[in-house]
Amino acid sequence: MRRPLRATALAAVTISAALVVTACGGGSDGSSEDGAGGGTAPAAGAQDLNPHPVNDLRQGGTYKVAIQQWINQYNPNQTDGTQGDASAITALVEPDLFTFDAKGVPHSNPDFLASAKVVSTDPQVVSYELNPKAKWSDGKPLGVADFEAQWKALSGKDKAFQVASTSGYDQIAKVEQGKDEHEVRVTFATPFADWQMLFDPLLPASLNATPDSFNKSWAGQAPVTGNAWKVGAYDKTAKTITLVPDGNWWGEKPRLDKYIFWAMDSRARTDAYLNKEIDEAPAATPEAYQRLKGDKDTDFRIGARWxxxxxxxxxxxxxxxxxxxxxxxxxxxxxxxxxxxxxxxxxxxxxxxxxxxxxxxxxxxxxxxxxxxxxxxxxxxxxxxxxxxxxxxxxxxxxxxxxxxxxxxxxxxxxxxxxxxxxxxxxxxxxxxxxxxxxxxxxxxxxxxxxxxxxxxxxxxxxxxxxxxxxxxxxxxxxxxxxxxxxxxxxxxxxxxxxxxxxxxxxxxxxxxxxxxxxxxxxxxxxxxxxxxxxRPQITAIRKGLANAGAPGLGDENSVRIGWLK
The missing domain is CATH 3.10.105.10 (Dipeptide-binding Protein; Domain 3)
Structure with a gap:
């Protein structure tokens, strides 16, 4: 599945929605002998992604997943952008500065950060050393202007910005360039324990420039991207959003050719999966689990999610x-x-x-x-x-x-x-x-x-x-x-x-x-x-042969390594 929602995820999702320690890998359904809920819930840190090295994967192929509604707002920091699937798509196409291990611990993402650390505690100052190769789809490098605009938009000082949260941003005193154009320094007026939560994803300065651009310019689209994936097509008639690899991406290339999100009726997901129209389906409800567990082409992957x-x-x-x-x-x-x-x-x-x-x-x-x-x-x-x-x-x-x-x-x-x-x-x-x-x-x-x-x-x-x-x-x-x-x-x-x-x-x-x-x-x-x-249990029915995806629990999937086994 997609990268789980984190700092900006906010996400409320309906009970019927699907999203998002050594992995179990094999796809056992984890049932007790009587199949009646007698098993033990997975502990924190449990995830099941069917991990494989990239050499085991074929290049190309499509991964099709269902989402619960057509996305009307792609700005995850705007009050209407907090729906879970929207933030999940944004996390794939915009810079994600930190990734999470199975225990939910954040780590700097080297595709975007050479380092990120607290360099002073009184006042608290965080230094972000940016990867010099990182740039937006419009060709502009990631830099201090993006950090500063995001801070100002989310600080809560200008009420015209319809922000979903000001947490952390309202504690920043200043954002400034460091020793060169690749270092950004953020100084806090008061300490903020979860500083890694901020600027993740990082969004372009153009989005955060004015209340109008913040509230409206990403309605129904993400016009500027900066990750391994970009949006290849929005098809509102078919209700699909197709992501494709960005040819200008500086990091490891995705194994897949297409990553398709299909908005469909929640009740239709199980049928769509069994008909091989999508490659994963939520199996966390009794009716879905019972229908899906008999499919021989299916793995059940189970994790411990918040x-x-x-x-x-x-x-x-x-x-x-x-x-x-x-x-x-x-x-x-x-x-x-x-x-x-x-x-x-x-x-x-x-x-x-x-x-x-x-x-x-x-x-x-x-x-x-x-x-x-x-x-x-x-x-x-x-x-x-x-x-x-x-x-x-x-x-x-x-x-x-x-x-x-x-x-x-x-x-x-x-x-x-x-x-x-x-x-x-x-x-x-x-x-x-x-x-x-x-x-x-x-x-x-x-x-x-x-x-x-x-x-x-x-x-x-x-x-x-x-x-x-x-x-x-x-x-x-x-x-x-x-x-x-x-x-x-x-x-x-x-x-x-x-x-x-x-x-x-x-x-x-x-x-x-x-x-x-x-x-x-x-x-x-x-x-x-x-x-x-x-x-809610994290139980995902997923097509056999799909590697490095499934139930990440508190961690992240690496979307460029999701692929089909040779």
């Missing part, structure tokens, strides 16, 4: 503006039951998550759910009583001031059966505490752009992925700034959470940093921001 299925609550409209109503929803949902449904007939059962910021198999994970760890119908009902929502009799929704307690649960029209089953279970669970839930299906291509990103829902379920840099989660919980909600789509926040998360991002002592993030998480639970459900 991938959280989340029930988002909108605190900016309707009944959920009241924290007591949000807390009642948190207590009314049986997360263990939803995780069990997700693990039915799967190789292993997903783990319920009691932390918004860390995965259960990740260093720093603490159970901060407290009173919200288990379903508590009695307490949920009491909270609704206190909020003024009175019972109206068996089978009827509660009411206040003559209005029934009704929430709209928005979901994409192409949601897979698991997502529908879980929505109906949530509807039933909340009905038992007196909340009526109306399920509303919306066009898949509109789900993020018109509903999630705009806060046009009361409840919705999506995935948050690849928050490996701890500070990258800040955008999900920070206080909105006017019309800009960043990634806090439900606009639930507090000054206290902001303070704790910003302080954590400035703390270089890892143990203190972890403690601050966990303190913030406990407050997030009390706010009723959202309900983290479980860690």
């Amino acid at each position: 991938d959280q299925v989340t029930l988002s609550m909108n605190g900016a409209r309707g009944p959920l503006q009241d924290v007591r109503a949000r807390q009642a929803v948190s207590l009314g949902v049986d997360r263990e039951a939803l995780a069990t449904v997700a693990g039915k007939d799967m190789p292993f059962r997903p783990k319920a998550v009691n932390n918004h910021l860390f995965m259960p198999n990740q260093e720093g994970y603490r159970d901060n759910a407290g009173a919200f760890a288990r379903r508590d119908v009695a307490r949920a009902k009491k909270l609704l009583d206190e909020a003024g929502w009175k019972e109206e009799g068996a089978g009827k929704p509660r009411a206040k001031d003559g209005k029934p307690l009704v929430l709209e649960y928005v979901m994409p029209a192409d949601a897979v059966p698991l997502a529908e089953d879980q929505a109906k279970l949530t509807q039933q669970m909340l009905g038992e505490i007196g909340i009526k839930v109306d399920l509303r299906k919306v066009p898949a291509d509109d789900y993020f752009d018109r509903y999630v990103h705009r806060g046009n829902y009361d409840l919705t379920q999506f995935r948050q992925v690849d928050r490996i840099y701890r500070s990258s989660s800040y955008r999900d919980y920070r206080q909105p700034d006017g019309d800009n909600a960043f990634n806090n789509y439900g606009r639930v926040s507090s000054p206290e959470v902001d303070k704790l998360m910003v302080e954590a991002s400035r703390t270089t002592d890892i143990s203190k940093q972890i403690a601050l993030y966990n303190e913030a998480d406990a407050r997030i639970w009390e706010l009723g921001h959202s309900v983290p459900l479980y860690q």
